[in-house]
Amino acid sequence: MKVQDHISLIKTDMIIKHTGGSAVAMDRSASRVRFSDHIAIQTFEVDDPHPKRRKTSAGTMAKRYSRFEGAEVTETVLEEAAKLFSEHYGIWGKNGVGKPGSRVKMSPARLRSQCLPDGSRSSYIQVTIDGALAGNAFACRWKHEGRQVCWVTQLVVHSDYRERQIATSLLLDLIDPEDDAFGIMSSHPAACKALAKAVGDIRFADVALDFAQAHAAGVMAASPIEYIQAAKLRGSLFDSRDTGEMVSAVDSGFYVDHDEPLEALAWFKANRTWPLGDLPDGHEFLFSVGRSTQRRSRSASTQSGKGSQE
Numbered sequence: 001m002k003v004q005d006h007i008s009l010i011k012t013d014m015i016i017k018h019t020g021g022s023a024v025a026m027d028r029s030a031s032r033v034r035f036s037d038h039i040a041i042q043t044f045e046v047d048d049p050h051p052k053r054r055k056t057s058a059g060t061m062a063k064r065y066s067r068f069e070g071a072e073v074t075e076t077v078l079e080e081a082a083k084l085f086s087e088h089y090g091i092w093g094k095n096g097v098g099k100p101g102s103r104v105k106m107s108p109a110r111l112r113s114q115c116l117p118d119g120s121r122s123s124y125i126q127v128t129i130d131g132a133l134a135g136n137a138f139a140c141r142w143k144h145e146g147r148q149v150c151w152v153t154q155l156v157v158h159s160d161y162r163e164r165q166i167a168t169s170l171l172l173d174l175i176d177p178e179d180d181a182f183g184i185m186s187s188h189p190a191a192c193k194a195l196a197k198a199v200g201d202i203r204f205a206d207v208a209l210d211f212a213q214a215h216a217a218g219v220m221a222a223s224p225i226e227y228i229q230a231a232k233l234r235g236s237l238f239d240s241r242d243t244g245e246m247v248s249a250v251d252s253g254f255y256v257d258h259d260e261p262l263e264a265l266a267w268f269k270a271n272r273t274w275p276l277g278d279l280p281d282g283h284e285f286l287f288s289v290g291r292s293t294q295r296r297s298r299s300a301s302t303q304s305g306k307g308s309q310e
Contacts, residue, residue, distance in 0.1 A: 061129045065173050068124045073116060078108040080133050081126070085111070088159050089256075090187075093281060096255035104256055115140070115153045120224045122153075125174045127166060134161040137170045144215070144222045147180035147290070153225060155184070155191050167191070171198035181211070181219060183288040185231060185250050187279060188261045189268050192287035199289060205273040212248055212288040213237050219288065227252065233286070235277055247277030248286045255282050 068077065085106040092098035098105070115138040116122045126136040135157040142149050152174070157166050171194055175182070184195050196202040216238070220228050233239075235246035258279060268274035276285045 062131075063134075064128045065169070066126055066128075067173060070116060070120070070122050073112075073124050075108060077124070077126070078111055081124070081136050082106045082108045082111050084133050084136060084158060085154070085156055089156055090260070091257045093255045093257035095281065096257075100257070111154075114225070114227065117224055117226075123174060125170050127170060129161060132158075134158045135166045135170055137167075137174055139174050140223070140225055141179070142222055142224055144181070144219045148176075148178050149181045149183065149219055149222075150175055150179040151182070151219075151223065151225070151228065152184040152191075152195060153228075155186070155194070167194040168197045171195055175199065179291065181215070181288070181290050183216070183219060183286070185228070185252065185284040185286055187254075187256055187258060187284050189264045189274065189276075189285065192276065192285055193268075195287060196289070199291065202289070203273075204268075205275065207275050207287075207289065209237055209248060209275060211290040212286065215290075216286060216288045231284070231286075234283060235286075245278035246280065246283070247275065249277065249279060249283045250286050251282060252284045253282050254284065 086103060089104050089106070092100055092102055092104055094100055096104075116124070121141040123139050123141070124136065125139075127134050136154070137152060137156075138154040139150050139152050141151075152171065155167060155170070167190070175198055182195060182199050184191055186192060193204050196204050196207055217233060220231060220233075223229050231250035231252050234242070234249045234251050236242045236244070237248045258281060261279065265274065265279065276287065279285060
């Protein structure tokens with residue numbers, strides 16, 4: 001059994017690892033720190049790039065990060081994850097299967113079939129703050145041309161805990177040292193930015209797209225996740241005849257409302273930090289990159305003092 005719990009308290013920097021029913025406490029500095037019944041893509045990062053007045057800082061609350069591998073994810077955990085998704089993911093846009101303006105819903109059964117399919121190497125990470133589920137992420141791993149791919153299949157942050165680097169922290173704990181390539185499909189720019197930061201503190205304006213251009217088609221075709229296999233590559237990165245404003249995207253047929261993502265996109269564009277182009281309805285941004293820098297631990301990220309728009 002590989003359930004890994006990380007507990008962060010005020011002025012406390014300890015990790016509690018639960019293995020085989022026993023608990024071991026260790027200093028964080030010595031530890032290995034580890035994205036509806038009709039959803040084509042369930043990856044969504046809801047951090048807002050616009051600063052706003054915050055209530056209580058998540059940094060002053062007790063935070064626990066818990067990671068589960070595949071079959072370790074219980075029905076209770078899935079029910080809580082589905083509830084978080086249904087309440088904080090987003091709303092349907094025009095042409096969606098749901099009523100425009102209504103919340104996109106997720107059932108536990110659909111969540112398991114889409115993010116934890118039988119036979120897959122899938123992982124789940126969640127963070128609770130003062131006992132309440134504040135965010136979670138799913139990832140699936142597979143091999144392609146000798147590389148171990150880690151693809152984020154869902155990323156959701158509770159609306160009360162946005163802009164606090166929770167998304168990046170979740171992905172830092174989800175990524176393993178053996179992972180060589182990474183990917184995410186999302187309608188929200190901040191989800192792509194969070195993965196770039198987790199992989200190697202990549203400045204998003206400087207992201208190299210050559211890996212995605214050369215390998216995205218093969219990586220996605222090899223995925224055990226059906227909606228990743230079915231997504232159609234779109235944008236000038238993959239088709240030189242495409243003269244539109246899309247650069248790296250997929251046609252997923254998932255018509256979630258884009259008002260909030262487009263507001264975030266406008267902010268990124270105004271700051272000249274967005275390389276993936278525009279996003280038509282029914283599409284997702286595609287961000288895929290190979291490992292080029294050593295992944296930082298969450299503690300190193302915190303100590304760096306660099307600002308973030310998460």
